[in-house]
Amino acid sequence: xxFLLDTEQRAFAQSLDAMLGAAGTPAVVxxxxxxxxARGRALWSRIAEAGVFALAVPEAYEGVGPRPVELAVAxxxxxxxxxxxxxxxxxxxxxxxxxxxxxxxxLPALASGAEMVTxxxxxxxxxxxxxxxxxxxxxxxxxxxxxxxxPVHASxxxxxxxxxxxxxxxxxxxxxxxxxxxxxARLATAAQALGVGLAxxxxxxxxxxxxxxxxxxxxSFQAVKHRLADAKIALEFARPLVLGAAVTMSPADVAxxxxxxxxxxxxxxxxxxxxHGAIGYTAEYDLSLWLTKARALRTAWGSADACRTEVxxxxx
Amino acid sequence: MDLAHSPADDxxxxxxRAWLRAHVPPGPLPSLETAEGFAAHRAxxxxxxxxxxxxxxxxxRYGGRDCGLMRWLVFEEEYYAAGAPGRVxxxxxxxxxxTLLDHGTEEQRARVLPAMATGEVVWAQAWSEPExxxxxxxxxxxxxxxxxxxxxxxxxxxxxxxxxADRAFGLFRTxxxxxxxxxxxxxxxxxxxxxxxxxxxxxxLDGKPAFAELFLxxxxxxxxxxxxxxxxxxxxxMSTAANERGLTLRSPGRFLAAADxxxxxxxxxxxxxxxxxxxxxxxxxxRAYQLFTYAAASRFLAGxxxxxxxxxxxxxxxxxxxxxxxxxxxxxGEEGEAADTGWAExxxxxxxxxxxxxxxxxxxxxxxxxxxxxxxxxxx
Ligand SMILES: Cc1cc2nc3c(=O)[nH]c(=O)nc-3n(C[C@H](O)[C@H](O)[C@H](O)COP(=O)(O)OP(=O)(O)OC[C@H]3O[C@@H](n4cnc5c(N)ncnc54)[C@H](O)[C@@H]3O)c2cc1C
Numbered sequence: 001x002x003f004l005l006d007t008e009q010r011a012f013a014q015s016l017d018a019m020l021g022a023a024g025t026p027a028v029v030x031x032x033x034x035x036x037x038a039r040g041r042a043l044w045s046r047i048a049e050a051g052v053f054a055l056a057v058p059e060a061y062e063g064v065g066p067r068p069v070e071l072a073v074a075x076x077x078x079x080x081x082x083x084x085x086x087x088x089x090x091x092x093x094x095x096x097x098x099x100x101x102x103x104x105x106x107l108p109a110l111a112s113g114a115e116m117v118t119x120x121x122x123x124x125x126x127x128x129x130x131x132x133x134x135x136x137x138x139x140x141x142x143x144x145x146x147x148x149x150x151p152v153h154a155s156x157x158x159x160x161x162x163x164x165x166x167x168x169x170x171x172x173x174x175x176x177x178x179x180x181x182x183x184x185a186r187l188a189t190a191a192q193a194l195g196v197g198l199a200x201x202x203x204x205x206x207x208x209x210x211x212x213x214x215x216x217x218x219x220s221f222q223a224v225k226h227r228l229a230d231a232k233i234a235l236e237f238a239r240p241l242v243l244g245a246a247v248t249m250s251p252a253d254v255a256x257x258x259x260x261x262x263x264x265x266x267x268x269x270x271x272x273x274x275x276h277g278a279i280g281y282t283a284e285y286d287l288s289l290w291l292t293k294a295r296a297l298r299t300a301w302g303s304a305d306a307c308r309t310e311v312x313x314x315x316x
Numbered sequence: 317m318d319l320a321h322s323p324a325d326d327x328x329x330x331x332x333r334a335w336l337r338a339h340v341p342p343g344p345l346p347s348l349e350t351a352e353g354f355a356a357h358r359a360x361x362x363x364x365x366x367x368x369x370x371x372x373x374x375x376x377r378y379g380g381r382d383c384g385l386m387r388w389l390v391f392e393e394e395y396y397a398a399g400a401p402g403r404v405x406x407x408x409x410x411x412x413x414x415t416l417l418d419h420g421t422e423e424q425r426a427r428v429l430p431a432m433a434t435g436e437v438v439w440a441q442a443w444s445e446p447e448x449x450x451x452x453x454x455x456x457x458x459x460x461x462x463x464x465x466x467x468x469x470x471x472x473x474x475x476x477x478x479x480x481a482d483r484a485f486g487l488f489r490t491x492x493x494x495x496x497x498x499x500x501x502x503x504x505x506x507x508x509x510x511x512x513x514x515x516x517x518x519x520x521l522d523g524k525p526a527f528a529e530l531f532l533x534x535x536x537x538x539x540x541x542x543x544x545x546x547x548x549x550x551x552x553x554m555s556t557a558a559n560e561r562g563l564t565l566r567s568p569g570r571f572l573a574a575a576d577x578x579x580x581x582x583x584x585x586x587x588x589x590x591x592x593x594x595x596x597x598x599x600x601x602x603r604a605y606q607l608f609t610y611a612a613a614s615r616f617l618a619g620x621x622x623x624x625x626x627x628x629x630x631x632x633x634x635x636x637x638x639x640x641x642x643x644x645x646x647x648x649g650e651e652g653e654a655a656d657t658g659w660a661e662x663x664x665x666x667x668x669x670x671x672x673x674x675x676x677x678x679x680x681x682x683x684x685x686x687x688x689x690x691x692x693x694x695x696x
Binding site for chain 2: 001002003004005006009069201205208209216217219220221222224225226228229230232233236237238239240241243244246247248253256259260304305308309311312315
């Protein structure tokens with residue numbers, strides 16, 4: 001037992017962090033929200049080059065996976081930098097394309113970043129259906145290649161562009177491993193939410209350390225400190241659940257990670273908004289990019305209640 | 317990144333499980349906050365010690381198994397899963413013992429630890445005073461130099477289990493004229509039955525004498541009962557306070573077992589939907605605490621020092637413990653009020669968690685200032 005990231009895994013996180021930091025993601029997010037995809041696609045390619053999508057793809061199809069721990073590590077960084085796009089959906093699609101036929105046809109391009117995939121379950125929105133190059137639909141008769149998408153609906157996270165997929169299209173497999181895809185989607189979402197929460201905390205700590213009122217930094221007030229201490233505690237106890245779930249990949253562990261990371265990120269978002277005061281409530285200030293994502297991820301790929309039900313079901 | 321225990325650790329787990337299965341009393345012992353319960357728990361400590369299970373992480377020469385942090389965690393998981401009794405010598409084992417192992421003399425270790433392991437000597441912690449709670453450095457009880465030792469005077473309070481315990485360890489002011497309140501304090505052990513000691517039991521919320529006030533009137537303590545150098549008591553005590561909040565006071569095993577029992581209670585009650593989310597959160601919290609602890613233990617074993625992050629633990633487990641017990645009492649409905657369900661006693665005990673071992677307000681200050689780097693407020 002050594003429940004600790006190794007040096008290689010930590011170096012991977014650091015190099016992603018450096019790359020994403022240099023990419024200036026806030027500007028990319030704002031473009032993406034307006035439907036301007038050029039910079040987002042360029043960033044997508046860089047993320048693929050760093051090997052992120054390959055972690056979800058087996059070696060037989062030009063991936064290096066499946067490696068859920070590394071994937072979780074990567075998604076924490078994607079969340080910390082508010083990277084836009086159907087990241088989770090692309091990873092879930094990789095878990096779904098198990099049949100050799102579709103796997104051979106799509107996975108190599110998915111690993112290389114050539115395909116940007118969105119995925120909708122029955123009745124759900126497909127995130128970024130307008131940007132995706134491959135739109136997959138889980139329907140009662142199996143996994144279909146959707147022929148297109150309907151109009152774009154706004155999300156309360158402007159960076160998530162919600163679409164309905166058009167019915168019909170080619171049937172790829174009648175019996176896709178939907179549970180497996182859900183597992184990967186939840187793990188990636190949990191890790192991404194943890195990253196969103198960590199970024200919100202980091203930015204808020206910096207802000208309250210320099211914002212002066214009553215002649216002192218507001219961060220010296222105990223009511224402010226304690227709210228941030230609680231956010232820190234929630235995030236630090238979500239982190240091992242996310243990594244532990246990546247190690248076991250049991251549905252109950254992954255669901256527990258999803259609840260706790262999303263709740264921690266959301267608690268942190270509420271504190272971050274409050275402690276920034278009015279500036280935090282504006283779209284022009286970058287904090288908003290993380291605030292709105294924390295709320296959206298909370299219900300993506302299974303609400304807290306759905307995940308708690310999974311936890312109870314899995315407890316022997 | 318690995319959650320599998322080594323074959324040797326698994327073998328250790330199996331050995332502990334088999335021993336516990338053969339020895340754990342079939343029903344709960346009477347509450348250890350009563351004279352009768354205290355005696356029963358003391359006897360249980362002796363039974364544990366007879367086969368070397370009362371302080372598994374200590375060196376073998378003092379009655380332990382020298383088995384390291386990870387196996388201690390494994391042992392604790394088995395211990396609580398087996399429904400074994402609460403530990404009457406918790407203060408001694410988790411606070412005084414590590415202090416002596418780090419700062420004591422060989423003579424002190426050899427004298428104190430084996431008798432602690434068997435429950436022959438049960439220890440109380442005498443830190444707090446009526447005027448020194450969160451601001452512990454404000455303490456005033458004195459130790460005055462005399463021939464061959466020291467004389468203690470003053471009063472201590474909220475001393476857990478002192479109503480029935482044998483000896484105590486605590487901080488005393490040996491030099492009243494220092495510039496800073498943290499200086500001039502010394503760490504000593506004393507006998508609760510020595511001449512000059514008066515113990516006044518205090519009833520906690522449910523009336524049981526879970527702690528006591530100590531009045532000390534010129535109580536003699538020989539030199540060999542001073543831990544470390546006189547005047548260095550604060551530093552020594554703080555190194556064990558981190559223990560208290562951190563890895564060793566509340567092991568995950570306890571909460572994993574409690575969450576299991578809560579889940580069983582919920583099933584027994586027909587899985588009421590109203591309780592589902594809270595029961596799920598209890599399961600999630602226990603797992604989070606277990607994995608957090610495994611991560612901390614892994615870092616510790618890899619040579620990292622664990623410092624102020626123990627304050628994260630303290631706030632987490634204390635709030636978790638209350639939420640878990642509240643859920644159980646709510647599931648039990650009117651029955652929950654009856655004090656003879658184990659849940660009621662657990663609930664009363666849990667309520668003190670955010671107060672002792674450093675209040676949660678103080679722990680949040682530590683998290684904010686030392687882990688997040690926020691500006692220090694007005695606190696010394
Ligand atoms: C069940 C139980 C067992 C105990 N066992 C022992 C024992 O065995 N040995 C021992 O020595 N002591 C023991 N204690 C005492 C415990 O350590 C103290 O209660 C604790 O340190 C708090 O001190 P206090 O009760 O005087 O509260 P105070 O320090 O008076 O605090 C009162 C309130 O003010 C808050 N407060 C104080 N200062 C600040 C600040 N700077 N910022 C924000 N809030 C603040 C506190 O958080 C608390 O909410 C025990 C207590 C309990 C309840």
